[in-house]
Amino acid sequence: MGRPSAAIVERGRELAAIDVALADVAAGTGALVVLEGPGGIGKTLLAEECAQRARRLELPTLMARSVEGEREIPHGLVARLLGPRLAGADDDERAMLLAGPAARAAPIFDPGAAARTDAPADPEFAIQHGLAWLVANLAEDTGLVLVCDDAHRADAPSLRALRYLARRIEDLGVLLLVATRRNEPGSEHALLDDLSRVPRAVVLRPRELTADAVGALVARAGVAADAAVVDAIHVSSGGVPFYVNELLRAVAAAPDEATADALRAHGDVRRTVVARRFTDLAPAAALLARIVVVAGAHAVPSRVAEVAGLPLEQVLTALDALVATEFLTVADDGTIGFVHPLVEAAVDAEIGPDERRDRHAQLAALLHAEQAHPEHVAAHLLESLPDDRPWAIDTLREAARAASARGAPEIAARLLERALREPPSAEARGAVLEELGVAQLRAGDARAAATLALALAERRTIGAARALVRALAAGGGSREVFDMLAPVADAHRDDDPEGAMLLDADIAALGLLEPASADAISQRLDRYRDVRGATAAERLVLVALAQQSWVSGNDVARTAELARSALGDGLLLARETSDSVAVGQAIFALVVADGLVEAEQHLDAVVADAEGRGSIYGYTSAATIRALARLRAGDVAGAEVAARASLDAADHAVLTPSARAFLAIALAERDDLVAAAAVVAPRPGLPAVLPPTMPSIHVAYARGLVALLTDRIDEARAALLDAGARETSFAIRAPVLAWRLLLAGVMARSGDVTRARSLVDEHAALARRWGSTTVLAGVERIQAMFVAEPERQRELDAVVQRARRGVDRLELARALVDGGIERRRAGDAAAARERLGEALGIADAMGARALGGRARRELEKAGGRPARTRSSGVEALTDAEQRIVPLVALGRTNREIAQALFLTPKTVENHLGRMYRKLGIGSRAELAALVGTTPD
Template identity: 35%
Template sequence: MSLVERDGDLAAIHEVLAAAVAGRGMTVLVEGPPGIGKTAVLAAASEYAMGLGVRVLTSIGGELEQDLPFAIVRQLLEPPLRAASSARSAELLAGAAGLAAPVFGQHDDTSAAGVAQGDVVYGLYWLCANLAESEPLLLVVDDVQWADGASLRFLSHLARRIADLPVLLLLAGRPGRVLDGLVGSALGGVAPRVVRLRRLSDEAVGVLVRRDLSAEADDEFCHACAVATGGNPFLLAEALTNLRTNGTRPVAAEAHRVEHLRAAAISRAVLARVARLGPDAVGFARALAVLGTAAQPRHVAALAGLSVEAAATAADRLARESIVTTKHPVSFVHPLVRTAVYGDSSSLLHAADHKRAARVLAADDADAEQLAPHLLAAEPESDPWVVDRLEAAAFSALGRGAPESAAAYLTRARVEPPPLARRGPLAAMLGRVLAMAARTIEAADVLREAVALTAPLVDRIQLVLELGFLLTQTGRAPEAVQAAELARGLIAGHQGELSVAMYAAVAGLDLITMQPPEGVIERLDAVVARPIGTSDADRLLLSTLAFGAAGTGGRSANEVAALAERAATGPVPMNEGWMLVNYASAALTIADRLPEALELLDRGLDATSRLGDVWDFRYVSMLRSHTAWYAGRLIEAEGDARAALEEVPGEPRRRNAPLAAAMLVDVLVERGRLDEARQVLEDYEISGHKPTDTVIMHFIPMARGRLRLRCNEPAAALVDLLDVGRFLVDAGYVNPGFAEWRTDAVRAHVALGDPGAAVELAHENLELARVFGAPRSIARALRTLAMIESGKPGLDRLAEAVELLTDSPAELERAHCLIFYGVALRHAGQRILALDPLRRGLDLATRCGAEALAESARQELRAAGARPRRDAVRGREALTISELRVARLAAGGATNRDIAQTLFLTPRTVEAHLTNAYRKLEVKGRQQLSRAIAEPPP
């Protein structure tokens, strides 16, 4: 049936398609009730696109396929991969696109757990980008309200980044709660172009009645058809078929017959037409309705109890009645027809039919994923075979990177229920899968059940640890503490029997939940006393020990550094890499091994980029920001903090966002941009955070206290800083290098006119710093004490600090000490001697990007009678943070595509940053970048 009254709808689609061909991708949602003509509109748009040289890839959602992993994605993208030569397929899956290979079964089954944790949708995005390089793409998804959860993740990811690709994403769905939920979650914040299909007018209905029933149909009869079908094209077509079959004359006198042909009556008419074709046709139609759109004729025949020949005959008869299509594989002509046939049975009969369908498919060696939708619909019967198949389907779904589907299969397997011996392992697997699917509250509940159902000691400890870490990630620290206590209780008395990895995990959970670090260190020392090698588990344990020792300050900086360097030697582990990088880099930073810490963090970022794990990338970026801040590399620190905070509209804000915001506040304060820092506090709602029960969260009130101090709010600043101090000291974290709250609290005491408290705290700070022995911490403590000591004692403190940092990589602290020393010398009447430290401090502050400190140095130089150098307004200093990050990678030989994949940007964004960088640096290409962005010599 040709389209009527759809010219405006198609014109709207053609408009955005033209934009997509020009490289400005977009998402269009065609919305309308069942039968309104969405599929016909999509077909017409696809035909038009092919005429423009656009490659069209199509898919359709199905009620039965909603729990098949990446069902929509595989319909869309598997055909071009399958049709490509091996060389072309390798090109399409090159780089980050290779992360998508598991979706199409191109992976090692033994690595399923690792695949499930990777960001597969990131790889799918790049696969689309690779496909679109040679020709524009039209991706069509019909009946999107039935899309599976894993495919929705991809559609959401693509829709948020599609503007930079020559791709049109054309979706069609039925209005209502399901589609509203899709638009609200998957497309939230995207604002797709919506095309709402309207009912046909009376005039259009008249055109179709006269075309498809009788040219002599009169107006009253046509109006009755419009009223009866509500202007719905499918219902109208079915009504006309029924009228034609019954020999109804299209005249006014027969109009009353039409009024009875409403939707319910048309559904009954479809069933009547099927019944008239005989029992074989009825059986075939019912079997097809159960098996769904992907049914093979032999499976339909087997389920219907027909021979292949009888099934072919039945299919032919149904096709002649426009019940099923003539294409292979056979399907119903419209979902409403399938609904009518499927709805003609009871729910109990449906359940039995689906169980039989699963058996039919299994007898034909179908994989477990094909069986799973039917087993989900079957009645629980305590059947171990069902549990086996659902568990196998879950493993397969994980291998494709679809924990949503795996969770559905395992949840149903537990309802079967499984034999007693398998209930613990199934609960454990489901808990882990729910965590992968970001359903953390459910995951914690199920993991608790798994602990109760698990007897073997090692397995039980492992589950308790996983539960504990999950609870910390969801902000339930008190419960995580309980899990840590349970884990320690289970381990007690089994020293030497458990793996190094398990001891490392228990210690890591203890440290995160603020258990006394001395006890953690004592337990780890007992393990380290045994031979420790270079395995990932050994290195993780060493990094945990280094972190704990750095926090307490009970071992020297050199000892801590030695442990952390051993941990950092070797590749970043695939699974627990974030934890090793976190602990070892923090220990190296506190021990003043700043270049080594940054190098480890850079390797961590590389690892997350290779895996396509955007969330771990942002977490490690946050850690790197803190270390770069320590080192005084403020431009890098700001870039890393902003990378950690980078959000896509509509995506949920992660729990680590406040931490990254605190890092950014610290950097902005040091750069003198106090208004921006205040805005970050407000935007990320961290103005009221208190120290919590997890070790890293003290960064938030610390940063807020520093900002308040710089904004001349010393009383509020002191409250924040002393809160942090009590929290950390009570927990055993006393090393000044771990958290520098004392130095800022001293300044707050001074500002409030309490020199006694300031002196006491400053001496305590210096004493603790000398015990640990990290030059940066000692120099900072000396500088702080010099603030409240006048005359020669203060000058001597500053001279010692400057000497300590002569060759230190902590350039910002060195700049502070030099400038403070110069100021003290000038105030002591030694103007000539003050000039050298002030000039050197100004140069360092400028290199670091510490604008406020640099400006204070300039003022002091002017007061001393010198002329400070002018700021550069072009060149490297003129670049934005993002431009500098992109330029550095480009200078190192990375292509735009490489840079985009490394930094989780779109190629067009990279291109824009590079264009701006070339203009500001006054260079013409990559070959000149290295020299143009090189840091000035010290």
């Protein structure tokens, strides 16, 4: 691949790995390389060498280095990496690069873009997906190499975006190289560690140089040095290349004084060598260097001169000298930087806290006067002392709004905390507190509720009250919340009836988490019992009523009616879009209330909206809920497809745990217990000890089911008890998840039949109260097992009839299997074969291999000869491949399919290649013919 830079020695292993990664990209496959090591070990040289080799291969290459002070600018590193490429594109190319889902990344490069587009439910989630598509667009025809240096200085949103990209890198034809230090103070350790743990990531940790390598560097530098001097350089530098070069600089500057003893006398070279270079600077040059440290990315000559109080000509002269002595560098855009972070660190150590704060204040005022973007001004305000400046408060608030719109609520919160210290006027304080509380809430900060309570005390607005409800819901409800919030709704009922109605809906939703508030909540919602969904507020109230109805477990029919009214033939979706949590809540309520056909129709509409708007959240939410809907219909093959669609599309903190749980349940029914266990095994984002969230109920249940089916009885008991405790904490009474029935099985196997019967009876009581035909059939089938013959046969026959009226085809098959077994044992082989044959047909149709295997074995015992299930044609394709088939048949391009399914074009291309080979075809037209469709 070519000779390395003369400064690179003893890095053959690292360069070979980089060459392999570049070859992969040239061949169309992506790669992730993480360079880890202490400062000065040579990461930057390797990163630059990677970029040079990529350019020699004619691979488009973009490189950026994080700078000090950029952690408070959301997506600062990503903007530095990709921004110049977009800036250099003409209008047509820019429109092409930011087309489709990539448009969601536009706010990173154009702060005003967020205000011109619909705000997604999760801005950062949308931006991450948009960035992945932007990178895919950049790499589509030519491949792409992205090099990020000094990532330990990067802002958290940039690192999360890189992590999102890294997890999809193989399908993108992109090399992402990230160079970083480990355990650097102030860095985002967890995010950097996540990058290193991405599957197939190549992690390179360059080692200290050997004495021979140091000797080679000495020789290349043309420095006359004997073996003793070389050894002294090696020992004093610790084999760190940067310090080797600094010592060589000292030797070259004073060769007569460069004895081995003198070099060893440097002591800790890390502290002395560069520091001595700084102390040797002229006063003007030293001042310039200190200001450049503080200014960071905003260091340009004119600004530095203004802050220093020196004529520009004098600053330029000093700058030339510092560049000539390899102390500073000047980029093409005029930005001043240091030749190495360790040089910067040495200068930084010479700056006292008072000087630092004063310089930041000067820079903030200067940037404000220049009308720089508020985020850049705010970065310096954060490091300066409060000074009662109204413009500073306005700037910090505006920067916080921009940070929130760009998916960085934790940065927004820090900015608003600083605004409170400025401080704001008494009139503005309540608004700032409310904004801070909302930012803390979105960032997952436990202080959000306390902050919003203070805001509500100062300004009793609907907005502050609704935000407080959300904060309390995130941290668990309490009886006190009703007493605190209800008066606000009552106070605004005349001047803002819609707002009061929305707050009542929020209060009701919060009351779902606190059983003690149930009666009061019910009374408050009584005024809305007759609403029909004529307005947006009415529809959201209906969502709250539907939620309250299913959680309370009182009436399945009423829940379905409320959910239908809330959805309003698509009115809720049209108003709220697929990004709305409320839309998902309403469809979820319809699913648990057995309105599965209608739910599927609404989910189709959500997916269509998500595709049209590029909403990854909407698509993922719909796929997750669809997985549950299909489980409740008994369609475990369809549930697997939907759950995998959700997981393939994105990794979402709320949706992904449920999707994993639903996938595990489906896999268990499909008799793939190893895969089921792996799906819900502890991992980042899915810990062994689950957080107190509703999705954790699904995960605990799935873990319990898989443990029970794999004979890990103690684990099953613990997980199912955990699921039950979590349901109780959320006051859920609808028996949607049958954890009691599974736990009864655990207890029965442990010999505690009394406890098992008690759990079954408890579930039966809840089922009768709820009124779901399917749920009743399921528990009555279990109850029949406690009854002696011949009564058991009659009860199972009744269960079969009830199950036929239900929505879960698999529950019918289970009842038929149990009934068939009883008939066989009673000697009625013909009746047994009839029941077992029907059960086998259902199980095969639903993809329920576990139940199908049981039905087949019992049918053989009853004298039947069941045909073996065979897969052929399109049915032989994997679930992921089957999702692509109808879109190909409709004439969609690879890019259109990728956007519709939130995949990458490369993934679609790979799937199509495998599909053609499996089916023995060679074109889209042939594939369309297999499914009876003519492409457009």
